[in-house]
Amino acid sequence: MARPRHAAPPAPETPAQVLAELLAVQRGRFAALDPRLPEAAAPPPGDIVVVGTPPHRVAGVITHHSWPAGSGPLLWSAAQVSELHPVVGAAGHAPLHALVEAWRGRMLPAVLREPDSAATVTWPSRDVVATRVFLDHGLVPLAVLAVRPPGAVASPPPDAGLEIRRADDGDVDACVRLALEELAYSSQVGGSVVRADAEAVKRTVIRDRLGRGEPTWIALRRGRAVGMMECGRAESTPGTWLAGLLPEGAWGYVNCASVTAAERGSGVGHQLLAAALPELDAATSDVPPRGTYLYYNPPNPLSSVFWPRAGYRPLWTLWEVRPAGGLRGL
Known part of the structure; x- marks a missing residue:
């Protein structure tokens, strides 16, 4: 008598697949937040981090930038920058807190020890859920990208x-x-x-x-x-x-x-x-x-x-803490 066959368990999702799923939801989040925002874009290549399980799963990409001496950006930036690019779907406070905690845990030790360093994240200004999370972790709204429609002042x-x-x-x-x-x-x-x-x-x-x-x-x-x-x-x-x-x-x-x-x-x-x-x-x-x-x-x-x-109004807020080691856990 033949043994019954059981279906093989589905293969686990890759981090890239999780990012793609969350990005589709995040596009709806951005559209509801602010009609002037462009469609939520995929993050740049970097270190992918996934936190939690559905329906409370979030993800992000961590990138690192180094500015050499004498370069123009050093007049407005730290020399070593760790940047988080969240892909959080429709997540609320708790998953976002977990993502920021994971970000700090994945920072390069050399960045955490560097006085001339920063941890930064750019996020839609009208997302007050994220605002609460960033403030709790010691990030400061240091700059905004503001827009103005055509027309004379x-x-x-x-x-x-x-x-x-x-x-x-x-x-x-x-x-x-x-x-x-x-x-x-x-x-x-x-x-x-x-x-x-x-x-x-x-x-x-x-x-x-x-x-x-x-x-x-x-x-x-x-x-x-x-x-x-x-x-x-x-x-x-x-x-x-x-x-x-x-x-x-x-x-x-x-x-x-x-x-x-x-x-x-x-x-x-x-x-x-x-x-x-x-x-x-x-x-x-x-x-x-x-x-x-x-x-x-x-x-x-x-x-x-x-x-x-x-007539300019904030579209994106640039959150930052200097040095990067000042990013707080909870």
Whole structure:
């Protein structure tokens, strides 16, 4: 008599399969959170971590970045960065806590010992469930990516003593001075770092940007530069890094805005933005213009007021703790 056959147990899911399943659910989460978010994108390659069991299973990818001495990102980033890319589906507080705990357990020992290090995660600003979890683990909302639809700002009051024009190669020294003033201020209220080579790095970046004709506006009073708005254009298209952050289309962006201390509150920033936005919002390709974006620091008492008044609102929050070893367990 033949023995009855039993079906073989199903093969366990691979971490990649778990990521794909959770990502499909996460897309629904993002769409419900904020209509301005793009479709939730797959995380970059890295160390995959899966925590829990259905229906409370979550996953994430951990990546590591190192910035060499003299590189531009070191003016706003730690030298060693561990980044978590959550793929959590519709999970609530408890699974998210477990994911952050697992992240800390998978950090490289060298990163945990490094003073010039950071643990970071970028997440939709309107997801308050995740906000509670990140705060509990010692992460700080150090920056936001804010967006503004196309359209002019309200006309600023006239200032006959102020000249606004596009910066050119002859304005490098003035632009560097203003950029360093902004860096010094931001280092007190955000993630910027004043490093020994800051002036050389800023000079190289600004000279190259002006040489490429990237739009930068400068404000002058009695011939002296008192403000600057360093801008650019980018396209969010499938496969680009921007596609994971912004809906598909053409975007203008504000890279750096600086007003010298004696002129803050006098309307110089408003005048610069009013001059810059029409060009940044203009269509420059077959890709439809979607608006402009920028990063600002919520702890900054100036930019956290100025940019929302100008119509920018948070889309993504960049959570961070420095050094990375400061990421707390519960």
